[in-house]
Amino acid sequence: MKRAILCAALLALAPFAAQAQSAAELLKASKTTDAVLTYGLGYDLNRFSPLTQINTKTVKKLVPKWSYSLADDQGQESQPIVYKGVMYVTTHKATMALDVNTGRQLWKTAYDYPQEVQRIACCGVTNRGVAIYEGKLFRTTLDAHVVAYDAATGKELWNEEAIPYHDGYTMTVTPLIADGVLILGVSGGEYGIRGFIEGRDPATGKSLWRRYTTAAPDEKGGDTWPGDTAKRGGAPAWLTGSYDPELGLVYWGTGNGGPWNAALRKGANLYICSMLALKPKTGELVWHYQFTPNDPFDYDGVNDPVLTTLKVDGKDRKVLLQANRNGYFYVLDRTNGEFIKGSQFVDKLTWADGLDPKTGVPIRSALTNKVLETGEETEIWPSMLGGKNWAPMAYSPKTGLAYVNSLNMGMKYKIAEADWRRGVMWLEADFAFVLPEDGNAGILRAIDPLTGKSKWTVPVGAPDNGGVLATAGDLVFTGHQTGEFSAYDASNGEKLWSYQTASGIEAPPVTWNQGGKQMVAVVSGFGAVMSMYVPHPVLGTVPKGGSVTVFQLAD
């Protein structure tokens, strides 16, 4: 079923043989500028590049160098990986290697999966990209397999089913390589799954450990679920975590409880909507922090856990930052999971009356209590897509600000009866979007992590969901649903440059230095969650079609 489409002639021309891509290199990924080695531009997921050639003064000379067709009409969320002059990029149905100098395809390997799997993808048929390690590429697939390819040829090296998709599982996550272990998590929180995070041997694909993200009745935390509700309790783990090699911990977020109707699973429901700190070699849970206990609103806690050091009350703290779906921006002590600060970062938030200042436990609003008690339709902000969805943020240590594609939408939410059936969407709730009067469902924000306050905001109209890149050139790059790819001044949000790509952008941009020239790349391709659910007028006007475009300064 899986066939490699290889072009021998092109391969012969390919200037680069198989290369090792070592653990030592990965450890330096966030300082490395001549490659894009990991998801998030480094284990800390800062999405910050120290490069300055393209900066607030030169950016107006930024021009496209080449573009490449992904030959696919689904939503494209792949973050390119770049190593020794080769770019690796994915769609749901193929993995590709491109020569970064010419944009030409070196190899393309197709991946076929049963069509019925697409009905399990709640939020779009997509893939978020590869991990690279020791000359191999690793990716996940919509039918919940994990596959390794030879980075030089695209030849499949192994292919392991993580779990049968028939039970409602899919995978779109970019794997993480930490301490020599390949780590990934599953999607499917809307399909009655029991979520998990898994460690595999990159050499063979064999599973080394699996950590289920809902606590079974006989496990610690099992008493936070009534009966056997943990069995289908959700807590998917569908976005890539971060890694602190010094502390030896991987940080990985978990998603919503299932079904959405939280009255059916009274209790905190560990470990839904949480941040987990795990040992990469064993999957041992070292600490956890739960953002939204007993979540009824699909407020996943999976968003990117960004690692940095902040001065808190005069003391340097090793922190983890997260702009959570629930509308609060969290600062946690990543050595022990202690809550340091949580502040509202969206304009409108009605599901809670705030967080307990000591513990961060949310204080449910009367509206939330009402909807859970009566099941009646109630307007709740933010919507089930959150104050920020998957779009990874960037954190600039230079400005101390987090740059976020924030969302500004509410929903009319009510409880709706439904029957569980294997592998089929199961919410026990219904929702309809409420758009803001001014039409600005998307707002780019520069957020101070310790106050949640925005230093500047740029209203963008349609709800952007692609992710942000910040650079030491004082620039912030992000793509829009309209297909525009823009650069803003990191200090004040002034738009300095823009280019219209072929479709809407749902993927995070990257930058690197190619032989003395700073390059910027972004994948374009409208689709996925916003296109499926949000009745924003702009979204209906965007053409489909996946592509990658690479930019550099004009000579």
Added chain:
Amino acid sequence: MRLLAVAALALTLAGAALPANAKETFDPAQIAHGKKLFAEICRHCHGANMVNMGGGSFDLRTFPEGQRDRFMNSVTKGKNNMPPHGDVLSQDEIGDLYAYVMGSKP
């Protein structure tokens, strides 16, 4: 056969074509059940209340009258990017979905 278009059915059986202006009619209970199934199983691709957001798929509000077999077939076996559902839905349930799609048109 839970289709209530008895008169039309009789005409068809008698060898006469369905009059161009004849609308199929459906049991409200079927429509209600179809609506529930739609929200659970179809909505994420075809839009809430069949209002397609643009990035989605076939606009079901435009599904032509009188093509029940095509509907049953496409939903059971799939068609192009439309995934098959025959393994998770019974033919009765797909009939209820048909009732919802056709019976709740404006």
